[in-house]
Amino acid sequence: MGRARTNPAPAAPTTARGRRTHDALIVAGREVIEEHGWAGFTPEAVTQAAGVSYGTFYTYFESKDDLLRKIVQAAADEMITASLVPDTLEDPYARIVEANRRYLAATGRAAKVLRMVEHGAYLDDTLRALLLEIREFYVGRSAEGIRRLQTAGLADPDLDPRLTAIALGGMVEQVAVIINELREPLDAEKMVDHLSRLWAAAIGLRGPRSS
Amino acid sequence: MGRARTNPAPAAPTTARGRRTHDALIVAGREVIEEHGWAGFTPEAVTQAAGVSYGTFYTYFESKDDLLRKIVQAAADEMITASLVPDTLEDPYARIVEANRRYLAATGRAAKVLRMVEHGAYLDDTLRALLLEIREFYVGRSAEGIRRLQTAGLADPDLDPRLTAIALGGMVEQVAVIINELREPLDAEKMVDHLSRLWAAAIGLRGPRSS
Amino acid sequence: MGRARTNPAPAAPTTARGRRTHDALIVAGREVIEEHGWAGFTPEAVTQAAGVSYGTFYTYFESKDDLLRKIVQAAADEMITASLVPDTLEDPYARIVEANRRYLAATGRAAKVLRMVEHGAYLDDTLRALLLEIREFYVGRSAEGIRRLQTAGLADPDLDPRLTAIALGGMVEQVAVIINELREPLDAEKMVDHLSRLWAAAIGLRGPRSS
Amino acid sequence: MGRARTNPAPAAPTTARGRRTHDALIVAGREVIEEHGWAGFTPEAVTQAAGVSYGTFYTYFESKDDLLRKIVQAAADEMITASLVPDTLEDPYARIVEANRRYLAATGRAAKVLRMVEHGAYLDDTLRALLLEIREFYVGRSAEGIRRLQTAGLADPDLDPRLTAIALGGMVEQVAVIINELREPLDAEKMVDHLSRLWAAAIGLRGPRSS
DNA sequence: CATGAATGAGAGTTCATTCAT
DNA sequence: GATGAATGAACTCTCATTCAT
Numbered sequence A, B, C, D: 001m002g003r004a005r006t007n008p009a010p011a012a013p014t015t016a017r018g019r020r021t022h023d024a025l026i027v028a029g030r031e032v033i034e035e036h037g038w039a040g041f042t043p044e045a046v047t048q049a050a051g052v053s054y055g056t057f058y059t060y061f062e063s064k065d066d067l068l069r070k071i072v073q074a075a076a077d078e079m080i081t082a083s084l085v086p087d088t089l090e091d092p093y094a095r096i097v098e099a100n101r102r103y104l105a106a107t108g109r110a111a112k113v114l115r116m117v118e119h120g121a122y123l124d125d126t127l128r129a130l131l132l133e134i135r136e137f138y139v140g141r142s143a144e145g146i147r148r149l150q151t152a153g154l155a156d157p158d159l160d161p162r163l164t165a166i167a168l169g170g171m172v173e174q175v176a177v178i179i180n181e182l183r184e185p186l187d188a189e190k191m192v193d194h195l196s197r198l199w200a201a202a203i204g205l206r207g208p209r210s211s
Numbered sequence E: 001c002a003t004g005a006a007t008g009a010g011a012g013t014t015c016a017t018t019c020a021t
Numbered sequence F: 001g002a003t004g005a006a007t008g009a010a011c012t013c014t015c016a017t018t019c020a021t
Helices: A016-040 A043-050 A054-060 A064-082 A092-122 A125-151 A161-182 A188-202 B016-040 B043-050 B054-060 B064-082 B092-122 B125-151 B161-182 B188-202 C016-040 C043-050 C054-060 C064-082 C092-122 C125-151 C161-182 C188-202 D016-040 D043-050 D054-060 D064-082 D092-122 D125-151 D161-182 D188-202
Strands: none
Touching: A016 A043, A016 A054, A016 A064, A016 A092, A043 A054, A064 A092, A064 A125, A092 A125, A092 A161, A092 A188, A092 B016, A092 B092, A125 A161, A161 A188, A161 B161, A161 B188, A188 B161, A188 B188, B016 B043, B016 B054, B016 B064, B016 B092, B043 B054, B064 B092, B064 B125, B092 B125, B092 B161, B092 B188, B125 B161, B161 B188, C016 C043, C016 C054, C016 C064, C016 C092, C016 D092, C043 C054, C064 C092, C064 C125, C092 C125, C092 C161, C092 C188, C092 D092, C125 C161, C161 C188, C161 D161, C161 D188, C188 D161, C188 D188, D016 D043, D016 D054, D016 D064, D016 D092, D043 D054, D043 D064, D064 D092, D064 D125, D092 D125, D092 D161, D092 D188, D125 D161, D161 D188
16 A cells, blocks of 8 residues: 555557456455455465466556556446436435445445455545445435425534535445345345434434334 | 464563553554554554564564454453443343443454454454354344344244344444444434334334334 | 455466576575574575575565475475386396495485475475375385386395385485585495495395305 | 674573573474474474464574484484494394394384485585495495404305495395385385394305205 | 573465466 | 466564563
8 A cells, every 4th residue: 555656557458359358457456345354355365266368467456556547437426326316206204215225235346345445445535535425325325315304494504514414424334335245134125114213213204214 | 484383472571560551552453453454453553552662572472463362352351341231121122222332432442453453354263253252242232132022022023043143243343344444424313223223113013102 | 453454375376487486596596404403494594595685585485484395395206216227137136236226326415405304394294295205106116126026026025015114214324425425434335335235235235146 | 504603603502401402402303394294394384383483493493404414413413323233143134134023113203304305415525424424334334244244154255245236235224215215015024034034144144045 | 500581583374466378 | 368377575573582570
C-alpha cells in the first residue's frame, strides 16, 4: 500500500484479447478475495485463477492496489445498479421493502467484497475515498427519501434525515454482512420483511402500511 | 529444521517486572493496531511501541496471533463491562438510551479494534469464535430485553426478538464504527438520542417515552 | 497470519534457464553441506554459492528440507549407480574387491553427504525413510550375495546372511567415512585390499582366493 | 560453535549444592540429546530437564559447547571404563566376545550420544579432538591385541594391525549405532556372537575357538 | 549463587514487483 | 503482449547469551 509507483502506467488494453485478459483478472481477483480473503489475495493467486501467467498481471495493473481499486469500483457499480428502486413503485413502504430486498439479495456478494477490503482502505487514500463515495450514495439517497416522506407528512419530522439514513443504512448493511459472511442461518426474505418493518416503524412511517 | 520443539508455551510472568512488560505489550499492541491498522501490526512495531527489544515479544506470547487474541479478549471484556446497564434503571426507554450511550461512548475504541481485527478472523478459528461470542453477548442480551418488553405489552409482539436484536444491534455497531473509525464528524450525544428514538420506535415501544 | 496458503509447490522449471538454476542450486547445496556441514547449510549460503539471489531458492524448492531431500536422493542415486558390480565378473573374491573399491572410490563423496545429513533424519520422516532405503539397498544386495555363496558351498553356512551383511557393510561404510570425512591419511587401494581380505575371511570364503 | 568467548570462565563448583547442580545439568544434557537430538539440545531444554532455572546454565558452563564437551567427555569415560576386558580372561576368542558384548551392551547408549554429536565436531576443534581421542583409544587397543595374536602365531600375520582395527572397530561401532539409534530389531547377544565370529574369522584366529 | 526477564543477530520464508526472453 | 524466472526487502520466529534483581 502507498508505496512509490515505479511502474509504467499500463495503458487500457487496445486489442480484444487484451480486454478479455484484463476483465478476467478483475473477475478472478474478486473470486480470490471472496474465497480466500485479504491474505489470499496475491498477484500469483489472481493470475492463476485467471489462467494467465504471473507477469501478465503487471501488463494490466500498476500494482496490486490498482487491481483492488478496480475490483471495488466494479463491485460498487454493480451494487448501485442493482439497488435502484424503479420510480414506478410509489407506495413508500413498498419502496422500503424493495430497497431492502435488493440490497440483501442482489448486493450481498458485492457487500462482502467491500467489507473484506475495508481494512485495506486504512492505508490507501484512493480506496478510502471510493468506499466513502459508495456509502455516501446510499446515505444520500436514503436521506433524500426520508426527507420526502417528512415533507409529505408521512414520517416523524423530528428525525435528522442524514443521521437516520446512516443508522438505518448501517442496520441493513450489517445484516447483509452477517448473512453473507458470517453465515448465521437467516432466511433472506424474512429478514427483508423484518428490516422493512423496523425501518418503517423507526421513521414513524404513516399510511398504507397501517395494517 | 527445528521442528523438534514447538514454541515453549510462555508461562505467565512471575515477577512484577515481567507482569509490567507483559501488560505493556498488550497495551502497545492495541495502540499499534488502532493507529496503523492490521498491516502495521508487527511484532517489531509492538515491541518498539512498548520500548522493549524484539525478542521480548516471544517471552510473553506464543505468536503474533496469540497477542492478537489477548488484545481482542481484553477489548471484549472492557466493552462488556462498560456496557452493563445497572438494574436500578427501570424505565425501558431510559435503559435503551443508557445502553446506546455506553456502547458509543465507552466502547467505541474497543469496537474499532474489533473491526480492524475482523478480517483476520477469516483465518483464525480462535479469533472467529471470540468475535462470535462477543456478538452473541450483545445479541442475546438485546433479544432478552425485547422479549421482556413484549411480554409486558410494551413492544410490538409480532417482532422476532432475535432478528430484531441483530438488526438493531447492527445499527448501533455500524454507527459506532463510523464515528470512531471513519471519523464522520457526528456528535455522540445527538447520535445516542437518535439511535434510541429509532430503536424505540422500531420495536413499537409504548409508554413513558411519549413525552 | 498468512496461513491462507501453504507454500506454492514449486513446479518443475519449464525453461532452459530455469532448469539451469534449479540444477545449480542442487549442486551448490551439496557443496555447501560438504564444506560447511549441517550448520552452514542455509538457503542464503546455498544461493550465494549458486550465484543467485536469496528469493530464487523458493522458486525451486518448497523449503530447506525439500532441497536437502533432493540432494540426498541425488547422492543416493549416484552411489547406487556407481557401485553396481558388472555381472561379467564371476570370481567371488574379485567381486568383493570390486564392490569395495567402488564403494570407497566412487561413492566416498556421496557417503560423506549422507553422513552429514544423518542427524537431520532424526526429525524428518521423509529423510529417514530415504536413508533407510539406501541402507537397505546395500544390505539386501550383500545378504543376497552371501546367501548365494553359502548355497554354492563357498561360505560358512552358519552365518545369518542379513546380520553378516549389516556388520560387514557397516565396516566398509565406517572406513569410507573415516577416509573421506575425518581424513585419517589412509591409502584407498590398500584399504580396498584389506577390507576385501577381512570380508572374505569373515565369511569363510573358500576357493580361488587361497593363492 | 567457535564463537568468541565472552563469558567469565565459570569456576568449578565449590559447594556440595553446586556440585549437584553441575552434575544434574550434565545428566540432563545427555538425556536431552538422546531423546530430542541435536536440534532439541538447547540450554532451555537442559535446564528444564534438570529442574533449575535458565540462567543457572551459565553459572556452570561457559557455553552450550562447553556442556557438550563435558557430556562427551563423561560418555567417553563411561564407555572406556565399561569396555575394559579383565586381564584374567586369557582365551583370545573369549576376549573378543567379551569386548564386543561390553561394547554393545554397556556402551550402546554412550555411543548413540557420540554419534549425535559427531556433526557438531565439524566446527568445534575441541570436540573433534575428543572424538578422535576416543576412537584412538579403541583402535590402539584393538591393534595392540591383534599384534599380540600375530606374534603368538594365532592370527594372520599379513594383516596391518592398525587398518584391521579400524575396519573391525568400525564394524562393531556401526552395528552398535544401528541397534541403538535406528532400532533395527536385532537381538544383542546374537549380534555379539555373530560379530565375534566375523571378527575372529576375519583375522584368521586359530586355536581354541575351533569348536 | 539462583533466578528468569531481556537482548538482538540470524534463520527460514513470503511476496510485490521487475526484467530478460 | 505474454511468459515465468529473478529479485530482495520485510516478516515471523528462535535461541545462545547477558544482566538486573
